[in-house]
Amino acid sequence: MKKLIQFTFAISIVASVIACGNQGKKNAENSETASEVTDVVNTEKPSDADLMAFKVYHHMRYMVQTAEQAGGTNKLLHTKELPTEGSDPVVSPALDHIYSKVVVDLTEGSVTVEYPEITNDRYWSIHITDQEHYTIYDEIHPVGKYTIVRKGKEQEVPEGSTVIESPGDYPHLFVRIQVKNAEDMLNAYAIQEKIKLASVSSKEFKIDNYIKHTLETQDVYPQNKELLESTINFTEEDYLRVSKYIGDNAPRLGSNGNIGKFGQIDSKEEGSNDPEMRAAAIVGHLGFPVHHAFYGPYFTNCNDEILMGDNPEVFKFSNNPEGVELFWSVTRYSAITRNTIPGKNDLFNAYNTTPDEEGNVTITFSIEDPKDGTYWMPVNAGEPYYFLVRYYKPDVNNLPKKPCN
Numbered sequence: 001m002k003k004l005i006q007f008t009f010a011i012s013i014v015a016s017v018i019a020c021g022n023q024g025k026k027n028a029e030n031s032e033t034a035s036e037v038t039d040v041v042n043t044e045k046p047s048d049a050d051l052m053a054f055k056v057y058h059h060m061r062y063m064v065q066t067a068e069q070a071g072g073t074n075k076l077l078h079t080k081e082l083p084t085e086g087s088d089p090v091v092s093p094a095l096d097h098i099y100s101k102v103v104v105d106l107t108e109g110s111v112t113v114e115y116p117e118i119t120n121d122r123y124w125s126i127h128i129t130d131q132e133h134y135t136i137y138d139e140i141h142p143v144g145k146y147t148i149v150r151k152g153k154e155q156e157v158p159e160g161s162t163v164i165e166s167p168g169d170y171p172h173l174f175v176r177i178q179v180k181n182a183e184d185m186l187n188a189y190a191i192q193e194k195i196k197l198a199s200v201s202s203k204e205f206k207i208d209n210y211i212k213h214t215l216e217t218q219d220v221y222p223q224n225k226e227l228l229e230s231t232i233n234f235t236e237e238d239y240l241r242v243s244k245y246i247g248d249n250a251p252r253l254g255s256n257g258n259i260g261k262f263g264q265i266d267s268k269e270e271g272s273n274d275p276e277m278r279a280a281a282i283v284g285h286l287g288f289p290v291h292h293a294f295y296g297p298y299f300t301n302c303n304d305e306i307l308m309g310d311n312p313e314v315f316k317f318s319n320n321p322e323g324v325e326l327f328w329s330v331t332r333y334s335a336i337t338r339n340t341i342p343g344k345n346d347l348f349n350a351y352n353t354t355p356d357e358e359g360n361v362t363i364t365f366s367i368e369d370p371k372d373g374t375y376w377m378p379v380n381a382g383e384p385y386y387f388l389v390r391y392y393k394p395d396v397n398n399l400p401k402k403p404c405n
Contacts, residue, residue, distance in 0.1 A: 043248045046241070051279040052224055053211055053231035054242035058282045059133040060210040063103050063172060067205035073105035073170070074199035078192050082179065086334065086342040091283050092297075092388055093340065095347040096329050097123065098188050100175040100195060104128075104148055107169050109200035110155040112147040116194035123178035123326055123392060124191070129286060131168040131218040133278070134265045138292050140326070140393060148173070151219065158198075168218030170205075174286055178327075180351035210234075221265050227275075246280055253280035257296050263289035283338075294399050296389040299335070302404035307335075307386055309379040312366035315403045319355035323395030327351075330363060332377050335384035344378040 046054070070077035078100050083093040104111050118124055118141075126146060128137040145161035148171060157163055175195060179188045207213045211232050214220065220228055231238075246253065253276065260271030261281035269290055271277040281287065287295065300306055301313050321328055329349035333339060340346045353361045353375055362374040365385070369376045379385050391400055 043245045045276070046245055046279075048275040049227040049231045050234070050238060050242055051275040052227045053234040054239060054246075055133050055275075055279050055282055056131065056214050056228065057210045057234055057239050058285065059129075059172075060131060060207060060214060062285065063131075063170060064205055064207055066101055066172075067103040070101070070103065072202040073103045073205050074111055074197065074202045075102065076195065076197050077101045080189070082185075084340050084342070084346055086337060086339045088339055090285065091338045092331075092333050094329075094390065095179075095331055095340070096327075096349065096390060096392075097176040097178045098185075098192060100177070100192055102173040102197060103205055104166070104171045104173050105169065105199070105201070105203060105205070106148065106150040106153075106155070106166060106171070110147050110149045110157060111173075111197065111199040112145055112158055112161060113173060113175070114145045114196040114198070115142055116191060118191055122180075122187075122191075123176075125176045125292070127174040127176070127286070127288065127292075128164060128166070129172045129174070130166060131170055131214045132221065132224060132265075133281065133285075134221075135263055135289050136166060136171065137164045138289060140292065167221075168214070170217060172286070180349075184351075223265075223273075242279065246283060250280070250283065251299065253277065254283065254297055257290075257294060258284065258287050259290050259294075262287045263291075290394070290399075291396050292393065294391045294394045294396075296391070296400065296402070297386060298389070298402060299386045302402070306384055307365065307379075309367055309381045309383045309385060312364060312370065314362060314364050314374065317361045317363065317389070317403050318400075319350060319353070319359050319361050321391060321400050323398040324391045324393065324400065325395075326392035328392070329390045330377075330387055331390070332365065332379065332385055332387045334380070335386050341378070341380060341385075345376075348375055348377065 066077060067073050079098050082095050082098065083090065084095065120141060123140065125138065125140050126142045127135065128148065130136050145158055146164060147157045147161040148164045148166055149155040149157065150169060151165040151167050177188045177191050179185055211228055211234050215228055215232065260269040260274065260277045263269050263272050267289065307313060317328070317330060327350050329347060331347050334341050348361065348363055355361055363377050364370045364374040365377045365379050367379060367381050
């Protein structure tokens, strides 16, 4: 059973990362022989240099694509729909908020983002990532102006603005605004449209060599510099090779959720200085450090059997989980596509459920509505799935456990 789990999720993650998946794959295709499974999970481990280059390559390629969609650098790109149709470019996309994204360009001056007044009963945040995919700043409920400046340069900062130093010319700015339920979407739009961005200029963003560009435009961290310099000619073929390894080993690398994957370069999270763990973070590109939000991934039931659509599964969640200051959500994904399932509800949270007398919310994952008073999470017949429980602002010393009795 363990080998089947590994193989299933190897297929799903590789399909998502390299964009060559097929939603039509069925369970029969996931039932390869034991020898074939063993061959897959024993893929040779890439070097630390290749793992580091893979992470930078993916992130900077994303930056180029995002700037193109936005119409250049220093331009806000607002998402207007929640990714419920199973085709989002992000793996395991969150349905808790809509995004606003910016490829920041500091080559000609600072960039300032300003937030409108927002009531505290809603979650919103700022998250800034450098060119090596490390978080350099994150804050829940930011207020007022935040100015990003290039470290080592004298750049203008508006009076009263919070200053954030970037080690590179091109950090990524990520704004998340909570959407509590479908009726709340218009309220989130109104906030999104009031966000202001001020910069000296906006330019087209093109990169011929992602690794070389990063070495030239970022003060690469000393522990990474030699590794990246040795892979300056890292190719698309290399990227796909490392992608396959990360996909093959996803159950092992992803079993602890986001711990060690997204924090600062000097993060104290377990595994955060491991190139393999940091490379695995690309599967959940631009995720949060664990102090901001904990992502609990669950691929099996309470008997450690893979979650399959044909077998109803029942899980009980606390509506007020211990050690979680803000809110929780449960999002179910296809294990074949690592994405939401089109045409079906994918999300339960504190805003679309009512707890029972014991303060719990019980969810049944099944093909048909159980009609037994529990909340129904639809799944597809014959297909594996998994779910993520997201806990915002958790107690990092008391992270919630798997929702089993």
